[in-house]
Amino acid sequence: xxxxxxxxxxxxxxxxxxxxxxxxxxxxxxxxxxxxxxxTANLLAGNSPDAAVLEMTMLxxxxxxxxxxxxxxxxxxxxxELNGEAVRNWSSFFVPAGSELSLGYAVSGCRxxxxxxxxxxxxxxxxxxxxxxxxxxxxxxxxxxxxxxxxSAGNAGSLPSANKYLPAEMVPQYxxxxxxxxxxxxxxxxxxxxxxETMFSSSxxxxxEADRMGxxxxxxxxxxxxxxxxVSDALCQGAIQVPGHGxxxxxxxxxxxxxxxxxxxxxxxxxLVKLAQAKPGDSIRFVRCSDSEASAxxxxxxxxxxxxxAAISKQGQLGRQLKVSVxxxxxxxxxxxx
Amino acid sequence: MNGVRMxxxxxxxxxxxxxxxxxxxxxxxxxxxxxxxxxxxxxxxIEVVPTYRSLLVYFKPLVITRNQLISEIEVLLSRIEGAANxxxxxxxxxxxxxxxxxxxxxxxxxxxxxxxxxxEVVKIHTATPYLVYMLGFTPxxxxxxxxxxxxxxPRLDKPRTKIPAGSVGIAGSQTGFYPxxxxxxxxxxxxxxxxxxxxxADKPFPIDAGDYLQxxxxxxxxxxxxxxxxxxxxxxxxxxxxxxxxAR
Numbered sequence: 001x002x003x004x005x006x007x008x009x010x011x012x013x014x015x016x017x018x019x020x021x022x023x024x025x026x027x028x029x030x031x032x033x034x035x036x037x038x039x040t041a042n043l044l045a046g047n048s049p050d051a052a053v054l055e056m057t058m059l060x061x062x063x064x065x066x067x068x069x070x071x072x073x074x075x076x077x078x079x080x081e082l083n084g085e086a087v088r089n090w091s092s093f094f095v096p097a098g099s100e101l102s103l104g105y106a107v108s109g110c111r112x113x114x115x116x117x118x119x120x121x122x123x124x125x126x127x128x129x130x131x132x133x134x135x136x137x138x139x140x141x142x143x144x145x146x147x148x149x150x151x152s153a154g155n156a157g158s159l160p161s162a163n164k165y166l167p168a169e170m171v172p173q174y175x176x177x178x179x180x181x182x183x184x185x186x187x188x189x190x191x192x193x194x195x196x197e198t199m200f201s202s203s204x205x206x207x208x209e210a211d212r213m214g215x216x217x218x219x220x221x222x223x224x225x226x227x228x229x230x231v232s233d234a235l236c237q238g239a240i241q242v243p244g245h246g247x248x249x250x251x252x253x254x255x256x257x258x259x260x261x262x263x264x265x266x267x268x269x270x271x272l273v274k275l276a277q278a279k280p281g282d283s284i285r286f287v288r289c290s291d292s293e294a295s296a297x298x299x300x301x302x303x304x305x306x307x308x309x310a311a312i313s314k315q316g317q318l319g320r321q322l323k324v325s326v327x328x329x330x331x332x333x334x335x336x337x338x
Numbered sequence: 339m340n341g342v343r344m345x346x347x348x349x350x351x352x353x354x355x356x357x358x359x360x361x362x363x364x365x366x367x368x369x370x371x372x373x374x375x376x377x378x379x380x381x382x383x384i385e386v387v388p389t390y391r392s393l394l395v396y397f398k399p400l401v402i403t404r405n406q407l408i409s410e411i412e413v414l415l416s417r418i419e420g421a422a423n424x425x426x427x428x429x430x431x432x433x434x435x436x437x438x439x440x441x442x443x444x445x446x447x448x449x450x451x452x453x454x455x456x457x458e459v460v461k462i463h464t465a466t467p468y469l470v471y472m473l474g475f476t477p478x479x480x481x482x483x484x485x486x487x488x489x490x491x492p493r494l495d496k497p498r499t500k501i502p503a504g505s506v507g508i509a510g511s512q513t514g515f516y517p518x519x520x521x522x523x524x525x526x527x528x529x530x531x532x533x534x535x536x537x538x539a540d541k542p543f544p545i546d547a548g549d550y551l552q553x554x555x556x557x558x559x560x561x562x563x564x565x566x567x568x569x570x571x572x573x574x575x576x577x578x579x580x581x582x583x584x585a586r
Contacts, residue, residue, distance in 0.1 A: 020396075023387045024372075025535075025543040026473040125537050135477055135518070137537065186345035186353040231360055232474065232481075234387040234394035236351040258389055258474035266348035294349035295399045302400060 001118065002066040005149040009061035009103065014120050014139035014151070015253075016052040019128035023234065023257045030130040030138065033212060033253050033276035034111055035269075036172065037075035039305055041115035043312050044072035044092040046160040051119030052129035054145070056112045058279070060103020061145065063114075069095045070117040070159045074166075076109030076174070076277060091165035109174040109277040118154035132254060134213070164315045170308055176282045177203075178274045181289035181297065182240065182265040187230060190262040191242070195223035199264060204248065204284045212254040214241075215275060217284065221246025224262060232260040238267035250275060268294045270301040342415060344408050349399055350384070352407055355392035362483060364391050365471050366582060369548030370426065374414045382407070388547050389472045390481070430467050430550045432576040433515070435506050436561035437463075437528035444525035448491045448508055459527065460555050462489050467550035468513065478517035478535035478543050482551060485513040497523035504530045506553065528553075531565035532575060544575045 005012075017038070018031025032038040032055055042051050054061075060078035072092040073080050080087045080103045087093055087101075089112075095101065103112065122129050122140050131139025140149060188196065204219035228244040235241070239251040241261040250267055251259070252275070267275065268289060278284070289297075345353040354371065357364040372388035375395060382402030387394040397407055437460045438445040449456045468482040475481075490511040499521050501507075506515040507524030516522060517534025530553075536542055545551065556564070567573035 021385050022477075022543075023385060024473065024547055025477060026475060026479055027477040027535075126542060137477070183346055183348055186347050186355070231358060231390050232472075233353070233355075233389040233392050234347075236347045236394060236396070238348050256474065257387060258472065263347070266346070266351065268349050291346060291349065291404055295403070298349055298399055 001069050001116070001153040001155075003069075003116070003151045003153065004064040004066065005061060005145045005147055005151070006064055006100070007062040007102075007147055008145040008149070009056050010059040011057040012061050012145045013055055013131040013133065013143075014052050014122050014129055014145075015055045015131060016129045017050050018130055018253065019126050019132070019138065022126050026257050027126065027137075028132055028135070028254050028257060029237070030132040030212075031128070031253050032113065032130075034075055034113070034273045036273040036301075036305075037111070037113045037277075038115075040090065040166055040308060041072050041074040041113045042119075043309055044074065044090070044164050044166065045070065045115035045117050045119075046092075046164075047115060047117065047119050051115065051154075052122065054114040054120065056103060056114065058110060059105050060112055062100060062102040065095050065097065065099050065101070067097045068159065069153065071095060071101075072115050072164075073103075074113045074115070076106040076112040078103035078106050078112045080112075088165070090171050092160070092163050094159065094163070106279075110279045111276055116153045117159060121152045121154040134254065162315065164312050166308065167311050170304075170311070172273075172277075174274075174277045176278075177285070178278055178282065179285050179287055180267045180271045180275060181294065182267055182286045183289055183291060183294050184265045185263075186233075187262040188264050190224055190226070190228075190230070191264050192223045192225055195246075196264065198222050199248070200286055200288055202285075204286075206278055206280050206282050206284065208280045210278075210280050212252055214252050214255055215250045215278075217248045217250070219247065222248060222264060228262055229260055230262050232258045235259040235263075236266060238269060238272050239263045240265050240267065252276070268297055270297045344411070346404070347394055350397055352395045352397060352404060352411075353392050354395065354411060357391045360390050360471065360483065362469055365469065365483075366428075366548075368393055370418065371411075371414065372548070374418070375411065378414065379407070379410055389474070426582060427579045428548065428550055428582050429546075430552050430578045430580055431545055432578075433506075433530050433532060433551055433553050434556040434560065434564055435464075435528040435530045435553045436556055436558050437506075439558070441558070441561070442506065442526050442528035444491075444494075444507075445527040448489060448525055448527055451491050452489055454489070459489050462486050463513065463527065464553045464555055467552040470545055470547050470549045470551060472547045473543070473545070476516075476518055476520055476535075478545065480514055480517075480534070480545055480547075480551065482512065482514050485511055487511050491525045493523040494525065497521055501526065502529065503533065506530060528555075529561070531561050531568055532573065533568060536568075539571065550580070 018029040136142035202220040204217040209216040343355040384396040506528040509524040
């Protein structure tokens with residue numbers, strides 16, 4: 001199945017779960033910024049959990065589908081239209097051959113994910129299809145999509161039989177003020193107690209320098225005991241680096257593998273999805289969390305994903321399994337959401 | 339083990355820190371423990387990232403808890419305690435370099451700056467193997483230690499916007515080479531035809547953290563010959579196993 005990029009939008013890249021296993025060689029992980037929207041999109045599209053999707057940023061693109069396809073849009077609401085008709089976010093839909101899907105500005109959230117049934121088929125580099133734009137690696141030609149690019153989707157057999165959707169109570173709300181749980185360390189001992197208190201009692205704004213590599217924040221300076229520089233060590237996702245000026249930087253998917261600023265703490269993984277959907281100007285509050293609370297959040301995230309998978313798979317079965325008997329005559333009935 | 343700190347780096351990260359400064363002995367220990375964790379603790383460990391003086395273990399808290407991981411690492415550490423001189427073997431990777439001329443436009447500056455001849459700069463630069471403390475900055479970029487102060491040279495005042503892949507340079511008393519084309523302010527003394535990162539190769543990264551690099555001077559003719567072999571996929575980097583401590 002071929003997809004023509006008519007307009008790529010602001011920054012649209014092929015991403016999957018990331019290029020894990022090569023950080024010791026200096027290779028950034030990359031991968032989707034919002035793993036919740038990514039997981040849900042692949043579930044709705046009937047894909048394996050590691051299928052590649054398109055990640056769009058702030059302003060979505062316009063795409064033409066040369067053959068029939070089945071797909072879903074999750075994450076930021078970019079006012080998507082299929083051949084001029086509005087399509088719902090967080091639900092799957094069929095696309096007839098020759099159709100045009102167009103997205104606009106994000107009216108809520110920051111990043112939208114387009115998953116097509118079969119997954120985007122680009123060559124794997126070191127086990128991943130994710131684009132690392134700074135290194136020119138992975139995805140489509142190692143770069144963001146351009147007008148005229150043609151992508152193909154993998155063959156995943158016949159198209160699914162019904163439209164599926166994420167139940168309304170499971171759809172995340174994107175707020176302009178977000179709360180992020182932070183596990184202190186590894187270098188919280190290089191900050192004064194007041195510095196740590198400042199971080200947890202203040203509000204920080206996301207600056208314009210917020211991209212796939214990291215989010216620079218503006219707000220009260222977090223004070224170090226001494227110097228802000230350390231002998232470079234590894235940077236994990238969500239690491240909060242604080243350079244000498246005291247304003248934190250939260251490291252995201254395209255972060256370099258090592259860094260030389262003291263890290264006061266780490267935003268826990270399950271909360272990074274909120275940051276991935278936050279925009280410049282949005283504000284952040286940090287709350288302290290313990291290791292057991294962080295692990296519990298991870299368990300909850302995993303349980304939530306299982307619940308979503310169960311809810312979505314039931315939607316398909318419901319449509320196929322209903323048997324209705326009327327006046328002794330048995331009818332097979334399928335029910336779909338209006 | 340004395341002085342080792344276990345620090346949290348998010349819910350799925352554990353930092354094992356062996357010291358706070360750049361030190362060859364500490365770094366050798368980092369790589370030794372990094373390999374042990376990679377080899378022995380596969381369950382629940384996603385990957386290990388060794389750096390100058392610490393390593394980061396990414397793990398799956400749903401498979402192994404932080405406390406379980408810490409106690410398993412402590413067992414590994416207690417086994418190797420006091421065995422600093424028996425840290426096993428290390429690998430020397432030979433890097434062919436064509437020095438000077440168009441390959442190393444700054445080599446005369448480095449020579450003049452240190453009141454040496456160009457030949458002496460080459461001789462000193464190729465005299466000893468350099469420990470790869472870690473890889474970072476760009477994929478495959480080696481942070482090397484141990485270059486002689488005799489050929490140290492300040493960075494360029496104005497960094498170049500484009501440095502060809504394979505360029506070998508000096509910045510202060512650091513040396514290294516650029517695996518991919520990138521901007522940079524190092525004084526360029528030569529170029530290697532081998533690739534520090536080649537996504538299509540069997541081994542995309544010929545150099546690993548903890549290896550030693552030994553630069554070898556080659557002629558321009560050999561440079562192009564090797565480059566052709568690299569492009570054809572027929573070139574094999576020359577390596578040698580040595581016992582730790584025997585490298586220097």
